[in-house]
Each structure stands twice: as C-alpha cells, then as structure tokens.
Amino acid sequence: MSTEARLRWRARRGTRELDRLLGWWLDECYPQASVERRAGFDALLDCPDPDLWDWLTGHAAPVEPHFAAIIDEIRAHHRV
Numbered sequence: 001m002s003t004e005a006r007l008r009w010r011a012r013r014g015t016r017e018l019d020r021l022l023g024w025w026l027d028e029c030y031p032q033a034s035v036e037r038r039a040g041f042d043a044l045l046d047c048p049d050p051d052l053w054d055w056l057t058g059h060a061a062p063v064e065p066h067f068a069a070i071i072d073e074i075r076a077h078h079r080v
Helices: 003-011 015-029 035-044 049-057 065-078
Strands: none
Touching: 003 015, 003 035, 003 049, 015 049, 015 065, 035 065
16 A cells, blocks of 8 residues: 555544545645655644544644644645
8 A cells, every 4th residue: 555545544534524634635735745744744643533623623732843834734724
C-alpha cells in the first residue's frame, strides 16, 4: 500500500466532518508539503478523534507546533 493510500485510510475517521477536513488537507496540501509537514500530518492522524475535533473547531489548541500549523491551515480554509 502506498504512503498516500495508507494516509487516506487513516484520515477516514468515521465522521463525515473529520473525513472531509482531513481529506481536504491530504488532497490539497500533502502533495506539495515538506517532508516535515508530511510527517506532522502522519503523526496528527494518531490523535484521538475528540482531540482533533476540539482543535478543528477551536475549542482547544494542540500543544505541538507542527500539529497547530496543519490545524490552522484546515481551519483557515474551511472556517470551522
């Protein structure tokens, strides 16, 4: 399985909202992202869904700066 296929599978979270938001970043930002940003996205997918949702809705903020940059990019595009 390719890296992008593996990430696409991991980005499917079981809620349409999270699937859409994470899938958008994978489709639009991942292809031109640096190796570090790609690794950050991969690590972000290890986080529990409630944390991801809180970060994406602005109810909380991730401590890790590499997560925050990706979350901010998603939020800016989708105005979550």
